[in-house]
Structure formats: structure tokens, C-alpha cells
Amino acid sequence: MSSAAELKSLVKALHGTSNDEETITILKTLKEEAKITEATLRESKVGLAVGKLRSHSTKDVSDLAKEIVKKWKTEVEREKQSSGSSGKAVANGKPSAMRKSSTASSTASGASSATISAAPSTPMTPTATSASGKGDLRTSKTDGVKTAVTGDKTRDKCIELLYDALASDSGAPSELIMSRAKGIEHTVLGEFNGTTAAYKSKIRSFYVNLKDKNNPGLRESIVSGDLPVQRFCKMTSQEMASEERKAADSKIMEENLFKALGAEEVQAETDAFQCGRCKQRKCRYRQAQTRSADEPMTTFVTCTVCNNRWKFS
Numbered sequence: 001m002s003s004a005a006e007l008k009s010l011v012k013a014l015h016g017t018s019n020d021e022e023t024i025t026i027l028k029t030l031k032e033e034a035k036i037t038e039a040t041l042r043e044s045k046v047g048l049a050v051g052k053l054r055s056h057s058t059k060d061v062s063d064l065a066k067e068i069v070k071k072w073k074t075e076v077e078r079e080k081q082s083s084g085s086s087g088k089a090v091a092n093g094k095p096s097a098m099r100k101s102s103t104a105s106s107t108a109s110g111a112s113s114a115t116i117s118a119a120p121s122t123p124m125t126p127t128a129t130s131a132s133g134k135g136d137l138r139t140s141k142t143d144g145v146k147t148a149v150t151g152d153k154t155r156d157k158c159i160e161l162l163y164d165a166l167a168s169d170s171g172a173p174s175e176l177i178m179s180r181a182k183g184i185e186h187t188v189l190g191e192f193n194g195t196t197a198a199y200k201s202k203i204r205s206f207y208v209n210l211k212d213k214n215n216p217g218l219r220e221s222i223v224s225g226d227l228p229v230q231r232f233c234k235m236t237s238q239e240m241a242s243e244e245r246k247a248a249d250s251k252i253m254e255e256n257l258f259k260a261l262g263a264e265e266v267q268a269e270t271d272a273f274q275c276g277r278c279k280q281r282k283c284r285y286r287q288a289q290t291r292s293a294d295e296p297m298t299t300f301v302t303c304t305v306c307n308n309r310w311k312f313s
Contacts, residue, residue: 007034007044014049020058027053027064036072037079047072047171048224054169055217069171076171138167143174149182154195158203159185165210165219172223180222183229191233206233209240275303276310 010026017023030050041047050072053065140147140163147160162181170177184206192199210219218240221227232240271281282304287297291313300311 004040004043007040007046010034011044011046011049020061023053023056023061024064027061027068031064031068031071036075038076041072041076041171042173045224048220051169051171052217052220052224055215055220069169072171138170139164140167143167145174145178147178152195154200155185155189158188158195158200161203161207162210165207166223168211168219169213169216170219170223177223180229184222184233187229187233205237206240209237214244215241269304273301275306275308277308278303278306280305 007030010030014023014026017026027050030046034046036046047069050065050068054062054069056062056065140160145163147163148156149159150156159178159181162184163178166180167174167177185203188199188202188206189195192202209215210222212218218227222229222232268286269282269284271283273283273285274281275283280303283301284304285299285301287299289295290298296313298311298313300309302309
């Protein structure tokens, strides 16, 4: 399975799955049978579809998606390395052995100066950084992407930061990621009428949230276009947070609410409620109107034995 058409049909099937078993079946098919190249990834957009599943709530699905993305990255990097080597070998229509023979008469100083002058213009590839242990992370430098596009150093640096955050674990084409980074920067620039302190602060906030390794879903939704740039730029830090962070914040708020209620008058004691943890019926409870007046009151219950807390309406 190597054609973009076949991959597109699997992407469509992946979007239409109704349960985790179907999703896992399709992912296994992609992992075992799909022959991936950079061209088919771009045309079929299968990388975006699988990348989104890395943040799936089911661990088996998310783990399998991560394995596939890692495998495909390796295959694409190997393809680039192979094409680069073969391109050098047949340059000017000569095999590498012939070229070596034809250039043997060059002086050492000439060869050295040619190497030095060519080095800065040669874009680094993700494979080139693997020796330092950073081969898995994409950046504008590893992708060979030019971020100096506005003529303003501050703006160009902000675009570079946004690109690095969006591309870090993405399988999307660099052109698409770059367009999203430029779109975000342009929107923020218009909001603050220039590269002001507020502009820099907003870009920094976006970078931190996008770079969060526990929040791949946010990156993928922006790159894929599911989350429009205009809408993203209006989101707060709380809205951008990962599901894990939101759950943790919600738990903290609930605990603070219980503590605030505990600081008020003594709650009534009752045996009408059974604790789900220790199964005892020694509880304190309090009722409060936490929603609109036409909604039922919320009952807050605390077990006096194990201090377990719960609420219901």
C-alpha cells in the first residue's frame, strides 16, 4: 500500500470509526502495510490524521499512533538521506567513483575552502541532529526553513518560535506549518498594533502552550486547520491547556470550594449518605446554590471517617 489514493481512503475510514476497536484495526493496517514517503504524506494528509490520535483518551490508541508517527518520521528521514546521497553520487552525470577520480588533482587548500564555503548554505536535516539526541524534534533549522520573511528581527524571531513549537512533533509539510506560524504572528501584530511588550507577551504565552509536550492535540488542530488561527489567537491560557491540565485545575477548584464551605458554619451531620470509599454513613453535608436560581441546589458531602468528599445536584 503506497499510493496516496489508498491512504486517503484509510484516512476517511479513520475519521468514520465508531469505536476504539475499529480505530486500532485501521492503525495496525497503516503501521504494517503503508509504505510512506514525504510526497504521499503531503498528498494524503494521513500524518495529520494519525498525529491527532496521539492525544486520544484510550491509551492503546494513543500509544499505537505514537509508534506509527515515530516510524514514519524515520522512514521519511531515511528517504531524504538516501536521495541526498544518490544525488551527490550522480551529480553532473558521473558516478561518485569517477567524480572522486576526476577531482583527485585538486589541491587540499582548494578542497578545504570549497567545503567551508558550502557548509553555511547547506540546510540541516533532522537526520543530521540525531547524533545530539534531538533528531526527533523538528525546528525551522532542521527543516531548512527560512524564517526571516518580514524584515523585522523581532517579528522574524517570533515566527521562528511559533514554527518550532508547531513543528516539534508534527508530520505536516513545512510550508503548511510556516503558513500557520505566520498567520498567528500577523494576527497578534494586528491586535497590538506593532511589536509592543503586550505583543511579545502574547507570543510567549502561545509558544509555552504550543510547546507543551502533553498538549499535542492543540498543535495538531492548528496545523490541520480544525482550529482556525483567528479563533486560536483569542483563546486564554486556560482554554489552550491540555486535558490533563484542565482536569487538575478543576480538581483544585473543587477542593478550594470544599475548603471555603468548611470555613463557614458547621455543616449538618447525617447518616443519609453512604461514603463510596469506606462505606460508612457518618457524613456532614451542606447545600448551596452554585448555579442559577431556577436550578436545583448542590449538595456537598464530606465523610467524617475517611474525609472523602463528593457533590451532587
